[in-house]
Amino acid sequence: MVERTPILNLFTHLILFLGFVFCIAPFAIVVIAASHSLKEVNDVPMSLLPGSDFWVNLQTAWTTADLGPKLFNSFVMAAGVAAGKVIVSALTAFSIVYFRYRGRTLIFWLIFVTLMLPLEVRIVPTYAVVANVLSPYQAILDVTGLSWLIEKISGVEVSLNLGLLNSYTGLIMPLVATATGTFLYRQFFLTVPDELTEAARMDGAGALRFFVDILLPLSRTNMAALGTIMFLWAWNQYLWPLLITTDASHATAVTELKQLIPNVGGMPEWHIAMAGTLIVMLPPLIVVVAMQRWFVRGLIATEK
């Protein structure tokens, strides 16, 4: 630093160390509690030395909450949302930055507004839409009288029905339907020099060619950052999967945690609960540690 400040340095080290402990303690306690036996975990105060039942507890938690398939579901959902966002947002941003057509500003604002209302506040009607994803279109046909017309002409009654409850599509699609990534790409596309576009056009490249061969390769860092953030965000979703997976076969790891809350009667099985918690929190933690650079960059860029 600029000058010598021994007392302040000592204070800095002290506070940062306290912050470090405050940050790391819950992780440590989860790991230690997961290694104890039923009796040890209920000791007051609990011993901070690790016990010997770590692997047994992990196995019990794994089988009790059936975590194998649940982790797989979480993974499919998180990867699906990340991939969906990375692709769909790139397409949209390309459209609103590189083209001039009527209604472009309208589209921009339609997408912008979705930033304001998170899924959590509109869960009830979104749930109804996912229960029959074609219901909006059915309603439009009914109101405009088109379904009456079709029925008169062809004799077929129009009733569109496609339920997405308990499906990966139902888990993923509503989470993709927000604007987060679009503006990340838009900001980046606006910094791409116009000369590049001119050169590409002069060489005879059309819009699609330019997008695939020039713009996408240039956006690789943005894609990595956006993908990391979206993967974590989707993995950590709770309310949405809880609602639409009424059948345990599509439940995610995070929603299954609830099964591990100890009963009130008898000795609470905190060691199993903590082992399960450890399994569920480990994958996102690994992503944060391994992808730290992209994670930080993505967070700062998407939220702006």
Place this chain on the structure above:
Amino acid sequence: MEKRVTFSRSTIGILFAVPQLLLIFTFFYWPAGQAVYWSLTLQQPWGGGNIWVGLDNFRSILSNADYWHSISASLVFAAISTGLAMVIALVLAALTDRQLAGSRLYRVVLIWPYGIAAPALAMAFRFILAPEAGFMAVVNRFWPGLWDPGLDGVAAMASIIVAFSWKYVGYNFIFFLAAFQAIPRSLIEAAAMDGAGVVRRFRDIQFPLITPTIFFLLVINITESFQDSFGIVDIMTAGGPANATNLMVYKIYSDGFKGFDYSGAAAQSIILMLLIIVLTIFQFRFIERRVHYR
């Protein structure tokens, strides 16, 4: 803000936007419109469609003491947890930015909490703060009955605040540190040459320069405290005891999906939406001044 060179085939251009538009129409605009419709109608118990009731749903929830209780609980939760998470993160980021030995370690570790799912950390804190085992049990041994989130509303509220703040300290830290690092080193050094001490430099240079970040985080923390709190409440307290932690999103969920009162839940959603829209507009008015495109 506009591209000088564009492509002329505008039909193709619109096609690129179609997937996103279909998605947001189906999963955003339709449900949002549906929420408005439901909030103005009442569903008949045994089918037969909805009947128009105007603003009755709003009147009934606004005259319900439970709802006002839920709003005040949400506001208390938002205020205290936002304050805690931001002040702690600001101090940690400012000190990490001094770049003493070990600051790289702190920079890595202090952001971990944000990666953890709210329900998972809620489970960890439920154990840590459990009255019969874990760590608060030690306190209870000395002062029996002092701490019991299962019975005492204040203790339950304190528990969810601790869990939420822990996660968002990590989040705020990332942004504060980035803001501090964006301040040119030369500015700090020039001030030091002029004889400004560390505290003075913080007060007169660093703090004013990061106010946009502070403002931005304030809004984000408050909106997140409305949404991300759901998992924490569901795992730690389930809204109890005696509705002490029945925050707004949790109440929408329990009224809508456990009580099957879609109209009431929709009306509550609309109120929450308006609240969040007001906050967001407020935010963009300030944020837009800061973002420059070239």
